[in-house]
Amino acid sequence: MDNEVRKKVILLGDGAVGKTSLIRRYVEDQFDDDYIFTIGVKVTRKDVTIRKDGEELQVVLMIWDILGQTDYHQIQTESFKGASGALLVCDLTRKETLDSLGKYWIPQFEKAVGKVPRVILGNKADLRKKKMPAEEFTSGIQRMSMGSLCLETSAKTGQNVAEAFEAIAMQLVDE
Numbered sequence: 660m661d662n663e664v665r666k667k668v669i670l671l672g673d674g675a676v677g678k679t680s681l682i683r684r685y686v687e688d689q690f691d692d693d694y695i696f697t698i699g700v701k702v703t704r705k706d707v708t709i710r711k712d713g714e715e716l717q718v719v720l721m722i723w724d725i726l727g728q729t730d731y732h733q734i735q736t737e738s739f740k741g742a743s744g745a746l747l748v749c750d751l752t753r754k755e756t757l758d759s760l761g762k763y764w765i766p767q768f769e770k771a772v773g774k775v776p777r778v779i780l781g782n783k784a785d786l787r788k789k790k791m792p793a794e795e796f797t798s799g800i801q802r803m804s805m806g807s808l809c810l811e812t813s814a815k816t817g818q819n820v821a822e823a824f825e826a827i828a829m830q831l832v833d834e
Contacts, residue, residue: 660766663717667741668824670765672748673756674727677782679816681748682724690815697726700738702829707828718828739771744778744827750783751790751811757799776830779806780823786813 666814672677679695686705701724709716725738745768749756760779779798797809808826 664832665719666743667721668701668725668827669745671745671768672727673759674758676748676750677814678748679724681820682722684814684817684820691720697724700725706814708782709828709832711832715834716773718832720828736771739768742772744776744831746827748782750767750782751783752786754791778827778833779807780810780811784818785813785815
């Protein structure tokens with residue numbers, strides 16, 4: 660099909676921020692409270708229909724779930740190659756995971772692929788009592804000068820999950 664676009668999207672962030680759960684919620688509409696440790700890389704396909712300039716465009720998202728432990732730098736760097744975009748994920752209940760995006764994940768990713776479309780996700784928004792204030796999340800993103808779309812998500816409730824993946828898909832077809 661000539662109006663089908665295939666794009667590699669990577670989810671990046673520290674371990675236990677909810678990357679696997681976000682993918683599972685988006686692709687399968689399921690959530691599991693148990694922590695699923697990602698070993699290496701898992702690739703999931705999701706077909707999305709985007710309306711652009713009055714036409715429907717089929718976007719095949721190849722979603723790469725990459726382990727979040729920073730000890731595995733070589734595996735991560737190899738996985739970054741060919742990425743068209745990224746969802747950068749932090750855990751709203753652990754501020755250090757937001758800091759890690761700016762100190763580790765973004766520099767490593769940009770070194771491997773340059774600047775590509777990205778969306779920043781503050782996950783676990785359902786944990787209201789424990790999460791960092793929205794202003795702290797927003798100011799943390801601004802401090803990193805990312806200029807990216809930022810969304811609070813919850814893999815548990817589904818809040819903004821589809822919107823996040825659709826936002827990156829739209830950015831990818833617009834470039």
